[in-house]
Amino acid sequence: MSEPVLDVRRLAHAYPDGHEALRGVDLHVHRGERVALLGPNGAGKTTLVLHLNGILTPTAGSVSVSGLPVGAPHLQEVRRRVGVVFQDPDDQLFMGSVHDDVAFGPANLGLRGEALRARVRRALEQVGMQDYADRPPHHLSYGQRRRVAVATVLAMEPEVLVLDEPSSNLDPASRRELADILRSLDVTVLMVTHDLPYALELCPRAVVLHDGVIAADGATVDLLGDPEQMARHRLELPFGFDPRAALGHRPA
Amino acid sequence: MGAGHGHRLHYHGHSPVHRAPAHLKIATLLAFVLLVVATPHAWVWAFAAYAALLLGVVALSRVPAAYLAKRMVVEVPFVVFAVLVPFVSHGPRTEVLGLSVSEPGLWAAWGLLAKGTIGVLASLTVAATTEPQQLLAGLRRLRLPDQLVQIAGFMLRYLDVVTEELGRMMVAMRSRGCDPRSPRHWPAVGRTLGALFVRSYERGERVHLAMLSRGYDGRMPDLPAPAHREHA
Known part of the structure; x- marks a missing residue:
């Protein structure tokens, strides 16, 4: 196989208070894959995400992004390659206007003038928010803010898009619109979520993080269709949801 | 909204x-x-x-x-x-x-x-x-230190977010039979404000993480002023 976009080896992390959030995570994500990262609360999902772009430093083990080890000398390039969309768009949109928020990342990469304008325009078009460039972010609806948050990261042209709970707090229509956008992007995706139908809809592959290790890794439909394994990892489907039947209706 | x-x-x-x-x-x-x-x-x-x-x-x-x-x-x-x-x-x-x-x-x-x-x-x-x-642009042009302009900018951006958070906390207090106006309940209001401070502080940390994730290195990048950019 080709070089993985995300290559996580024996990754362990203990917080200063001694809590061991990760105890040897191995994960490989290849170009073009869409992978769901599942797991109960407190399994270490957010800790793992913060290692992927070098916000947290491993206690042991390593992370590489397309062959580039995550570490001090090239953090800037790592953060360009790994775009993290955080859960609360109000945390991600901190500038006075949508345009400035989307421009923030590429401008930090040194883009100016027409190149910067083109990036911003294209990223906003990808999420269908090009008409809102001059609006202050807090005047947008929650779903629109989430889309702009995705655009702020797309503007950096990342190799892998990491989304933390992308469907949380969205109404069903906004949730579907975001799914359409994510499907339309030609980018590797790692999606942290508790929304299992969403994971099934968007990600052919799922990995389960439980107690700081990867406890399962396989086809999403197989995992969701295995009640015993689901129960072991404290995962539950919504009432009446049948993953195999749902896949029959999946949009192409 | x-x-x-x-x-x-x-x-x-x-x-x-x-x-x-x-x-x-x-x-x-x-x-x-x-x-x-x-x-x-x-x-x-x-x-x-x-x-x-x-x-x-x-x-x-x-x-x-x-x-x-x-x-x-x-x-x-x-x-x-x-x-x-x-x-x-x-x-x-x-x-x-x-x-x-x-x-x-x-x-x-x-x-x-x-x-x-x-x-x-x-x-x-x-x-x-x-x-x-x-x-903010005016203050920057008057050579106010960039750090101060940034702080003012964040204050403008998050004033509404924090106000809404306070509003929700007050509604939650009223729903549990506590009237924020009555002096008898002022200790509870005081604790709420303390909680709001802690929440805002934590939000500050999350915003900082989000900034680092997009390559922030301590200086705000120079962005074109709205008047100088074309509209899509």
């Missing part, structure tokens, strides 16, 4: 006052207020001139008087104080409407009222005619 229009002090318009560069307005406001404050109480004619000048600018800005008047209520605590001064001050007494008041106190009250009102009205006029983002 609940947020409504974020900038409650701004009044949309296209008058010459609206169009004037923000840094000029800020510098003029500062100079004007300093001049007003430095003027001795007894120069009543000078205050009349300031007021006339200011009202002229307000008329030019075409911001409705009622709009500004409503926002003048921030001055009320100072007015109350000014009204009390003649009664509690020492010095020679004089009669006003049959009440015995202190003459120096009366002058002090006049000075406080005149300077306060002109200062507040001038500030409100600048706020009503300048978009918050322009104000």
Whole structure:
């Protein structure tokens, strides 16, 4: 196989208070894959995400992004390659206007003038928010803010898009619109979520993080269709949801 | 949604006052207020001139008087104080409407009222005619340290977020039978404000993480001003 976009080896992390959030995570994500990262609360999902772009430093083990080890000398390039969309768009949109928020990342990469304008325009078009460039972010609806948050990261042209709970707090229509956008992007995706139908809809592959290790890794439909394994990892489907039947209706 | 229009002090318009560069307005406001404050109480004619000048600018800005008047209520605590001064001050007494008041106190009250009102009205006029983002750009052009402008920018951006959070906390308190207005419940309100501070602090940390994730290195990048960029 080709070089993985995300290559996580024996990754362990203990917080200063001694809590061991990760105890040897191995994960490989290849170009073009869409992978769901599942797991109960407190399994270490957010800790793992913060290692992927070098916000947290491993206690042991390593992370590489397309062959580039995550570490001090090239953090800037790592953060360009790994775009993290955080859960609360109000945390991600901190500038006075949508345009400035989307421009923030590429401008930090040194883009100016027409190149910067083109990036911003294209990223906003990808999420269908090009008409809102001059609006202050807090005047947008929650779903629109989430889309702009995705655009702020797309503007950096990342190799892998990491989304933390992308469907949380969205109404069903906004949730579907975001799914359409994510499907339309030609980018590797790692999606942290508790929304299992969403994971099934968007990600052919799922990995389960439980107690700081990867406890399962396989086809999403197989995992969701295995009640015993689901129960072991404290995962539950919504009432009446049948993953195999749902896949029959999946949009192409 | 609940947020409504974020900038409650701004009044949309296209008058010459609206169009004037923000840094000029800020510098003029500062100079004007300093001049007003430095003027001795007894120069009543000078205050009349300031007021006339200011009202002229307000008329030019075409911001409705009622709009500004409503926002003048921030001055009320100072007015109350000014009204009390003649009664509690020492010095020679004089009669006003049959009440015995202190003459120096009366002058002090006049000075406080005149300077306060002109200062507040001038500030409100600048706020009503300048978009918050322009104000920030103006401060930057006046060479205010970048760190301070950044802090002001974040304050503008998150004022509504924090206000909404406080609103939700107050609703949650009322839903559990606690009236934030009653002094009996003030300890609970105090703890709520403490919690709000902790939450805002944590949000600050999350925002910082989000900034680092997009390559922030301690300096805000230079972004083109809205006027200089084309519209998609």
